[in-house]
Amino acid sequence: MPATSLADWLRAESDDALAELLRTRRDLSTPPPSDSTVLATRAGTPGSVARACEDLDTRTLAVLDALLVAGADVVPAPLAEVRALVGADVSDELTRLRARALVWGGDDELRVPPSARDALGPFPAGLGAPSPVLAATDLAARLAEVGDDERAVLAKLAAGPPIGRTRDASFDVSLGEASTPVQKLLARGLLLRRDDQTVELPRELGLRLRGGVAFDPATLTEPELPVHPHRTATVDETAAGEAMEFLRQTEALLRSWSAVPAPVLKAGGLGVRELRKLAKDLDVDEARAMLVAELAVGAGLVADSETTGPEWVPTTLTDSWLASPTVQRWMTLAQAWLELPRLPGLAGGRDAKDKPIAPLSEEPRRPLAPVARRRVLTALAQLPSGAGVKSVDELVAVLAWRAPRRGGRLRDETVRWTMAEATALGLVGLGGLTSAARLLLEDDRPGAVEAMHDALPAPVDHVLVQADLTVVAPGPLEPELAADMAAVADVESAGHATVYRVTETSVRRALDTGRTADELHAMFRAKSATPVPQGLTYLIDDVARRHGRLRGGTAGSFLRCDDEALLAEVLANPVAAEYDLRMIASTVLISSAPLGEVMEGLRSAGFAPAAEGPDGRVVDIRPSGRRLPARARAARARPGEQAVLSEDQASRIVSNLRAGDAASARRRGSSVSAPTGGGADTSATLELLSLATLERREVWIGFVDSRGTASQRVVRPVRVGGGVLEGTDHERYPLHRITSAALVED
Known part of the structure; x- marks a missing residue:
């Protein structure tokens, strides 16, 4: 009795089993197979088998190797032989392999696709x-004759792979006496010469x-996977601190590239010099600087200007x-990181x-990167809440082990x-997944926002001013206070407690924004x-005394x-000629240069001018930096979402597949050919279908759908008219898409 083919086995499977196969092996359904023979052929191709093996764990792959x-x-191979090779029960693994059509047949005649050997390699x-010769000999006796050096060679090859390269492979027993371990093993027939x-x-x-x-x-x-137990709140708070630092x-x-955009390399990406400068500006290592840059671009906050001199410019x-x-x-x-x-x-x-490989270049592009990230985070989500892995290597x-064939060399x-x-972004803390990350994996964005809000330290409404004119922020500042500190002081060191330093330049910068000395005094007091x-009070008063005496x-x-x-002093300075300053009244000078350039020139020359508006009040004219129009981002589906068929889609494909099987098995009787295309004569087809409708007989049709996919169906017509055939399955078939038809005779 011939062994069951894969196509015959698929025909005998239930509709639910076929639907599950199509959902598991998405490539089998594109385009939809016309019958089980097509499905079996497609399932047995090397590429499809290799993809089906990507999600199998080490134990299941071992059964396939066996x-x-x-x-x-x-x-056909018997189950007993497979079980003996594995040395354990393999029932669960065979069930998994059968569900993927990688194994079929009963326990006494298990079969696998011939292409599985190509997909898994030459040495299962x-x-x-x-070696037929060794199969008929007493291996124990043969092994007892070998020495320790020969046994070491055998042990190494037995661990796999079973081949080795050596100059001794050319040894010919008939031409001399064996001297090396390999030569001795060849002479004994315990190694094969390839x-x-x-x-x-x-x-x-x-x-x-x-x-x-x-x-x-x-x-x-x-x-x-050893883990450290932590309180969930501890994991969340630790990760929130990392998230704030990344922000x-x-x-x-963004502020650095607003002022001085980084140039784009001719080949695309960010140059080594610009990367080092960015790392220095951010006070981080180059790996962190690359991640920050990649996410800024990935989130649409920065883009390539795409001009003749392209630059990385904030949007x-x-x-x-x-x-x-x-x-x-x-x-x-x-x-943005999850979808990058x-x-x-x-x-x-x-x-x-x-x-x-340059950051922001095309080389790091990997479309499956989001799937790989979610796989790692999902593994962490399976741990108890608050548990963190002890070692990333573990x-x-x-x-x-869970998917040895997924990810290639970068797995x-x-x-x-x-x-x-994920740790840098605050999705992972102390080796464990945060509450916000768990919700984000479930696409619950509002819940993730709320969880991160709860984990972030509460904003503080005060600072600690030191005698050396440094100001310590013991936590994240309230937005208004943070804006005031950014205006009047420079960040000296960042972290959970930010240290600012107040200088003459920073005070003048605050005054340039329109703040007054009294307002600065009041802010620090409050x-x-x-x-x-006292030194801070004197510094503010001293800068304010000189600030704004010169108005632009x-x-x-x-x-x-x-x-x-003072105006005479300005006119006597070289800056007057550089910016074409000239007097139009005893107290007024004018220039053809923009006010911002004149202000910078005067400050560089040692003056302390202030810009004023039409009402005479001090205004901030500092440029906010370059901006590009934000580009529309294509809506991205959840990674892996497109690779899964819905139940309804799988059910329709199975229904059409069953129809194709029935058509292939039952096509007999009168038939006609119906040329397709607009304006084609469908009268012969219409006559045959009308006859089938009157006699309530099934009809076999060849059909091409709107995507150009040809298939075969067995239909029992209930109505023919208006250029459409309607069957008992409630499907409608336009007559101009029916390529052939035949009555089915029982």
Whole structure:
């Protein structure tokens, strides 16, 4: 009795099982298969088999390897032989493999697609080719004759792979006496010579050296993942502190590139010099600077200007992002990272041609990066709330066991990069997933925002002014106080407690924004939890005394001053010629240059001018930085969402597949060919279908859908008219899309 083919096995499966197969192996449904033969052919291609194996764990792959060792790709293999090779029960794994159509048949005749050997490699289970000669000999006696040096060679090859390259492979027993371990093993027939430089360990000997089983039992069990138990609140608060630091670094990048945009390399990306400058400006290492830059671009806050001299310039989204509450700014970056189709960790490395990979270039683009991130975060979400992994390497080992064929050569590095990036963004803290991240994985954005809001430290409404003119913010400041501090002081060190320093330049900057000395004094008195040092009071008064005595407006621009001697001093300075300053009255100078340039020139020359508006009040004319129009971002589906069929879609495909099977099996009787295309004559088809409707007989039709996919259906017509055939299945078939038709005779 011939073995059951995959197509026959699929025909015998239930509709629910076929629907689950199509949902599990998404590539089988595109385009929809016309019948089970097409489905089986597609399921057996090497590429499809390789994709189906990507989500299998090490134990399930071991069972598939054991089936190949048993030759199930050529002849049916019994379950007992597979169980003996694995050394354990394999019922669950076979169920999983059958559900993916990677194994079919009963327990006495298990089969796998012939292409599985191509997909899994030439040495299933790390074993070599069989040797009929060794199969008929006493291996124990043969092994007892070998020495320790020969046994070491056998042990190494038995661990896999079973081949080794050596110059001794060319040894010919008939031409001399064996002297090396490899030569001795070749002479004994315990190694097979493949070519002049390659030897192979026979399968029978490999199994014998492994104790009769194809796999080390320890490798078939998922590694343990040790964790540290933490309070959930501790994890959330620790991660929130990291998130605030990342937001500060992103703000610093946006302000830096607003003032001086970084140039785009000719080949695209960010240059080494610009990266080093950015890292210095942000006071971080280059890896963190690359991540900040990648997310700023990924979130649409920065874009390539795409001009003749392209630069990385903040977009108009930057201003609204900077003005948003802290938790909303975090959500923007966290969502952008989850959806980012790039691997920022690749930047700084080298490509296949050993050329450096620049940040923001095309090389780090990986469309499946969001899927890889969610896989790591999902593994953390399976841990108890508050639990954190003790070691990232242990998490790498667990994920590698769960899907050893997923991720390619970057499989393990992607896990490490994901953990580092998630920690920097505040999605992971102390090795565990935060409450906000768990909600974000469930697409509950409002819940994630609320969870992060609860974890963030409450804004403080005071600072600590020190005698050395430094100001310590013991936590995140309230927005109004933060704006005041940013205006009157410079950040000296950032972190959970930010240290500002007040200088003459920073005080003058605050006065340039329109703040007065009295307002600055009042702010420090009201907001400082420590006494305001006398030195700070003197500094503010001294700068304010000189500030604004010289006033500028637009003419181009003008300067006015009640102190004629001061204007004379300005005219005597080289800055007057540089900006074409000239006197039009004893207290007024004008210039053709813009007021902002004149102000900067005068400050560089040692003066302390202030800009004024039409009403004479001091105004802030400092440029806010360059901006690009924000570009529309394409709506991104949840990673992996498009790769899953809905139940309704799978059900329709299965229904059409069953119709194709019925059509292939039952097409008999009178038939007509119906040419397709606009204006085609469908009279013959209409006559045949009308007859079938009157006699209530089934009809086989060839049909091309709107996407151009051809299929075969068996339909029982209930009505034909208006250019449409309507069947008992409530499907409607336009007559001009029916390519052929035939009556079905029972």
